Amino acid sequence: MSSTSKITFYGGIHEIGGNKFLVEDKGTRLFLDFGNQMGKEKQYFSEYMKPRTFNELGDMFEFGLLPKLDGLYRRDYSQHMGFDGKEDTAFNAVLLTHAHVDHAAYIHYLRPDIPIYCTQASKLIMQALQETSAGGDEYIMFKENFQLHRDKKTGELVRTRDVLKTPRQITVFEPTKRFMIDSIEVEPLPVDHSIPGVSGFILHTSKGSIAYTADIRFHGRRKADSEKFVEKCAQANPDILLCEGTRVHETFSSTEYEVENDAKTVIDRTEKLVVCSYPTRDLDRLLSFYNAAKEAGRELVIDMKQAYLLKLFQTSELWRNIYPKPDDKHIRVYIPRKKWGMLGRDPAIWNEDLLKGDYYSWEREFLDYNNRTDYRYVSAHQKELVFSCNDFQLKELIDVRPEQGSQYIRSTTEPFDDEMELSEERVINWLVHFGLIQKKKQLTRSHVSGHGDGTQIKHVVENTNAKQLIPIHTEKERFHKKWHSNVKTVRLNKSLELR
Numbered sequence: 133m134s135s136t137s138k139i140t141f142y143g144g145i146h147e148i149g150g151n152k153f154l155v156e157d158k159g160t161r162l163f164l165d166f167g168n169q170m171g172k173e174k175q176y177f178s179e180y181m182k183p184r185t186f187n188e189l190g191d192m193f194e195f196g197l198l199p200k201l202d203g204l205y206r207r208d209y210s211q212h213m214g215f216d217g218k219e220d221t222a223f224n225a226v227l228l229t230h231a232h233v234d235h236a237a238y239i240h241y242l243r244p245d246i247p248i249y250c251t252q253a254s255k256l257i258m259q260a261l262q263e264t265s266a267g268g269d270e271y272i273m274f275k276e277n278f279q280l281h282r283d284k285k286t287g288e289l290v291r292t293r294d295v296l297k298t299p300r301q302i303t304v305f306e307p308t309k310r311f312m313i314d315s316i317e318v319e320p321l322p323v324d325h326s327i328p329g330v331s332g333f334i335l336h337t338s339k340g341s342i343a344y345t346a347d348i349r350f351h352g353r354r355k356a357d358s359e360k361f362v363e364k365c366a367q368a369n370p371d372i373l374l375c376e377g378t379r380v381h382e383t384f385s386s387t388e389y390e391v392e393n394d395a396k397t398v399i400d401r402t403e404k405l406v407v408c409s410y411p412t413r414d415l416d417r418l419l420s421f422y423n424a425a426k427e428a429g430r431e432l433v434i435d436m437k438q439a440y441l442l443k444l445f446q447t448s449e450l451w452r453n454i455y456p457k458p459d460d461k462h463i464r465v466y467i468p469r470k471k472w473g474m475l476g477r478d479p480a481i482w483n484e485d486l487l488k489g490d491y492y493s494w495e496r497e498f499l500d501y502n503n504r505t506d507y508r509y510v511s512a513h514q515k516e517l518v519f520s521c522n523d524f525q526l527k528e529l530i531d532v533r534p535e536q537g538s539q540y541i542r543s544t545t546e547p548f549d550d551e552m553e554l555s556e557e558r559v560i561n562w563l564v565h566f567g568l569i570q571k572k573k574q575l576t577r578s579h580v581s582g583h584g585d586g587t588q589i590k591h592v593v594e595n596t597n598a599k600q601l602i603p604i605h606t607e608k609e610r611f612h613k614k615w616h617s618n619v620k621t622v623r624l625n626k627s628l629e630l631r
């Protein structure tokens with residue numbers, strides 16, 4: 133066991149996202165986040181060009197998308213590809229700031245016995261991600277792959293997949309309660325961002341303290357948390373601050389409350405259906421549309437994924453009074469027609485079981501909700517509804533048929549690369565086709581980012597009293613250098629020793 137204390141940067145430096153920082157102190161080894169380097173992964177892989185299942189880790193190592201470390205990865209994958217897998221687990225924990233993919237997605241590859249420490253909200257979001265997505269990233273439940281078992285009847289060896297299910301060790305920490313991971317004391321501190329339950333950290337090691345902003349902003353519903361984070365850091369005098377900088381080059385941010393107001397304004401002037409698109413897991417944004425719809429005497433129509441998430445959040449003492457229940461009287465849960473399209477057919481011929489067969493098992497409970505709805509109701513009650521319709525649900529417009537006098541609000545991030553530009557062009561074609569806009573220029577946008585602008589990050593840098601600063605989650609480190617006299621530039625896969 134090495135006695136040097138250090139941080140090694142396996143992603144999340146000189147790039148936006150992909151945070152994977154290994155902190156080592158007195159033999160304790162923990163990762164701060166274990167995210168997907170989206171930009172870098174896209175250089176080699178795509179939806180149609182994925183790593184090969186039988187050599188998945190190897191295909192990722194090939195391009196440096198995962199660090200090649202022993203005792204870190206799931207044994208079924210590593211043994212199958214001959215990357216050992218028999219050695220002991222060599223890591224104590226992953227401390228997760230939040231459940232966005234660029235911080236959490238590669239948890240899928242980790243051994244299930246490495247504990248993941250996160251907030252309750254992050255756990256619930258990961259649960260929703262795993263249970264409601266077809267891809268099945270194994271955030272909270274782990275299924276052994278590449279196993280054989282002997283068939284009871286024939287006695288033959290057959291492939292086993294998805295039979296052995298093990299829950300991962302997910303340890304939920306309280307928002308501000310300190311805890312120990314071996315020799316390191318962890319002080320979690322909530323911050324404001326575009327998903328619920330985000331936590332920054334101050335790590336107290338034997339060689340000083342390391343503060344980590346996570347993804348942070350000061351223009352959402354939880355601005356006071358971010359202020360408190362800065363205050364607590366100032367008191368701790370951190371030796372090192374890992375500070376994000378996604379939007380350091382910008383100088384202005386409107387607020388989440390302004391998004392809510394924009395939604396109110398559009399709803400007020402709309403005679404027919406209000407259609408909107410916003411990120412599924414940004415529940416603070418959902419709340420903006422919920423509040424705006426409620427105030428106008430309309431109901432918000434949400435999809436089953438959002439309903440599922442709201443259902444899970446009702447299990448949390450901390451969150452159940454912040455977000456509405458999925459069967460709230462101002463909410464309707466939209467059931468789309470799927471597969472054979474049984475919904476709306478004569479139940480005498482097409483019975484209940486056939487209808488259920490159109491849906492995944494996690495979706496079926498919503499068929500029994502009193503506030504369920506479908507295209508027939510939405511189409512017939514356009515004046516009374518705000519219809520949440522993300523880009524994958526635009527097909528519903530074929531059934532819903534917005535009438536003249538309907539409006540659309542786009543509450544998502546603006547495209548920042550060619551791929552996004554192309555897919556937004558497609559969205560616009562749909563909106564024009566259904567008369568929601570006449571041309572691109574008429575698109576109503578109202579969105580705020582999950583990240584602080586330069587003014588906000590400068591505030592963090594100047595008021596946390598950190599002795600040394602390391603810019604992370606950014607491509608523009610020169611801004612941090614303007615605001616702090618001791619900025620350390622680190623390199624990918626290299627370590628910084630703590631003294």
Ligand SMILES: [Zn+2]
Pocket residue numbers: 230232325347582
């Ligand atoms: Zn994030």
